[in-house]
Amino acid sequence: MEEVKVKEVLRIEGLHKRFGALVVLDDVNFDICQGEFICALGPSGCGKTTILRIIAQLAHLDEGRIFIHGNEQITDGYLDDLSVVFQESRLLYWRTVEENVKLALELKRGRVSDRDEVVVSKALSMVGLLDFADAFPHELSGGMKQRAALARALVTEPSILLMDEPLTGLDLRTREDLQDEILRIWKEWDMTAIFVTHDPLEAIYMADRIIVLSDRPTKVKEVLRVSLNRPRNRDDHRIKELEKYIRDLFGYKKLE
């Protein structure tokens, strides 16, 4: 299989993770290239979130190595390059949307300047929340909260965006809107994205490659390349075929 040589951003080798006697990750390997959109797909309760948490330095790995830009040493600047969007929006309830977005800058740099107002506005307009800059999180709908969380992740202009089932729990319409929005931003900003999901359709619609994970203890079952042109059509029969293929991979076990 011929492949264009692209710059590797992240490589994960032999990842093992245990919680007590429970083996969550058992020898997980994969790599991610510059500008790629990767979906980690697996049944609920498998270790896909754990993988993301390890990459974001929120959990320690028991064994294995992570290379970032080919470098194993994880430096202090590591987090500057990376942003996380969680399943819940995790907005500070005492801050307005704008102040929440600004928080990421305050935490990363310790101080914000007047110039950053422009950056914050840009991130807000990117996700279409400029009119809600002064709203408080409890005044927003679920989809808008995730938009705000996305703006907070984008404001630091990361090169890697980690998303942990960010659209789970939203209604279908909002989900599809946000899928398109995330893809648009990913393309425009030339980021590398890792998107965790348990929905095969979502993975197929969004990803360049899907890392299909098995049930616990989690291994990489298969890495699927989705070679459909973008923008993709949700009604494309090839998407349905791929979905059937993935569902068959898991047998009759339901993914949800």
Add this chain to the structure above:
Amino acid sequence: MRAKIFYSVFAISAFLVLWFVISGYYNSPLFPGPVETAYSFFSILATPDGWYQIGVTCYRVFVGTLLGSCVGALCGILPRYSKMAEYTVRSVVYPLFESIPSLCWVLIFVVWFGLSDMTPILAITAAVIPFFIINLWEGVKELDESLIEMAHTCTRNRLRILRKVIMPMLYPYAFSAFKTSFEVAWKVVILGEVFGAACGIGYMLWISYEVYAIEYVFAWTLCCAIIIIVFDYGLFNYIDRRYMRRWKR
């Protein structure tokens, strides 16, 4: 609204009339009525010395509460970061300040510091520390860890996370600690000044009592009550409405 005001005015007038009638019935200098009390009260306010005594007491309440809030907040938050601190606070600091009556502190401080500002101030500090500890403990227990985790994906600087994410989550708890502490501080400061100071409202109460000027005892008591009411209903209510609204989800 109008009915509310009417009932309040009615209740207050009824109280004053009752007071007036009973004191009139006994007609003794040991039970001054509202008129004598009001007369003494305004004669206190008419002299610069009266204001000075009120000022001194307010100053002690302020400094004592502030000191207590610093120590108490530290004892409330540090256990989050260190097991050693947790057990020190749990088994020594909190029981110590919680269990010792304010009067004991006052007597001990009189022995050490004599009649000075230090005695009432430190007595207040000792009295309010447990309120800050217990409120902030509660706050630390209720911290939303998911927000802290989110902050950890942005920075490794723990101090920044403390300042920007953790402390704001504790503000409502600190505020309610301040409210309770303020009321306690007013009770303790009088005690401290009766035994351990040479000026202030408590001292004036003591002097008035010594010379059997009961109408002045009543007047100084009225001073205390008015100050507490003004702060509690006025200042704290204002801060609550103006600044704490953001924290109410």
